[in-house]
Amino acid sequence: xxxxxxxxxxxxxxxxxxxxIKCTYSDSxxxxxxxxxxxxGKRPQLIIDIRSNVGEKKDQRIAVxxxxxxxxxxxxxxxxxxxxxxxxxxxxxWSSGYSTLTFGKGTMLLVSP
Amino acid sequence: KxxxxxxxxxxxxxxxxxxxxxxxxxxxxxxxxWYQQTPGQGLQFLFEYFSETQRNKGNFPGRFSGRxxxxxxxxxxxxxLELGDSALYLCAxxxxxxxxxxxxxxxxxxxxxx
Numbered sequence: 610x611x612x613x614x615x616x617x618x619x620x621x622x623x624x625x626x627x628x629x630i631k632c633t634y635s636d637s638x639x640x641x642x643x644x645x646x647x648x649x650g651k652r653p654q655l656i657i658d659i660r661s662n663v664g665e666k667k668d669q670r671i672a673v674x675x676x677x678x679x680x681x682x683x684x685x686x687x688x689x690x691x692x693x694x695x696x697x698x699x700x701x702x703w704s705s706g707y708s709t710l711t712f713g714k715g716t717m718l719l720v721s722p
Numbered sequence: 723k724x725x726x727x728x729x730x731x732x733x734x735x736x737x738x739x740x741x742x743x744x745x746x747x748x749x750x751x752x753x754x755x756w757y758q759q760t761p762g763q764g765l766q767f768l769f770e771y772f773s774e775t776q777r778n779k780g781n782f783p784g785r786f787s788g789r790x791x792x793x794x795x796x797x798x799x800x801x802x803l804e805l806g807d808s809a810l811y812l813c814a815x816x817x818x819x820x821x822x823x824x825x826x827x828x829x830x831x832x833x834x835x836x
Contacts, residue, residue, distance in 0.1 A: 643824070645825075653827050708770040708825060714763070
């Protein structure tokens with residue numbers, strides 16, 4: 610089955626800095642890669658996703674890049690703000706099984722003012 | 723539009739008991755999936771239901787089961803509870819159609835097994 614590794618497990622940055630979280634996956638059949646943000650005590654929420662026919666996707670301060678050859682994808686957050694502090698999860702799936710996500714173990718991002 | 727609703731939000735059980743958790747998806751969503759969240763293992767897929775049929779099942783023992791009703795509401799059941807079953811159980815619903823990948827999670831049911 611699919612295995613997703615996520616690094617780092619914790620990341621501390623100063624407000625205004627950039628943050629990068631990296632994930633690798635094992636199943637070459639995976640072609641859908643979402644990122645979820647979970648604030649303390651709240652439900653996970655999708656922040657951005659990318660499909661394998663695209664190498665990069667941006668949405669304001671966040672971007673995701675995908676390297677299918679190397680089987681890794683990354684989340685980039687620019688101009689971080691304290692409200693970006695949360696746990697971020699990457700995940701992988703195949704298009705016919707969007708609900709069957711294999712998640713990484715999460716990265717706790719702490720943005721200090 | 724109401725979000726995904728899970729009940730109960732918190733519950734405490736003892737080893738050997740069984741528990742049933744309920745999930746009401748977003749109106750119109752026919753896919754319901756369940757995930758177990760623990761500090762050590764993160765989010766792990768349990769199963770997915772679509773139109774009352776189990777479509778996929780994760781790597782969990784047979785003590786974990788679920789079902790979906792004709793109105794898309796879903797329940798999951800854990801029998802013969804073990805201490806390691808203590809976790810946050812998250813339900814998520816998804817719309818249908820191409821490129822509809824977003825999962826909408828409920829707030830979860832936090833199960834403590836003593």
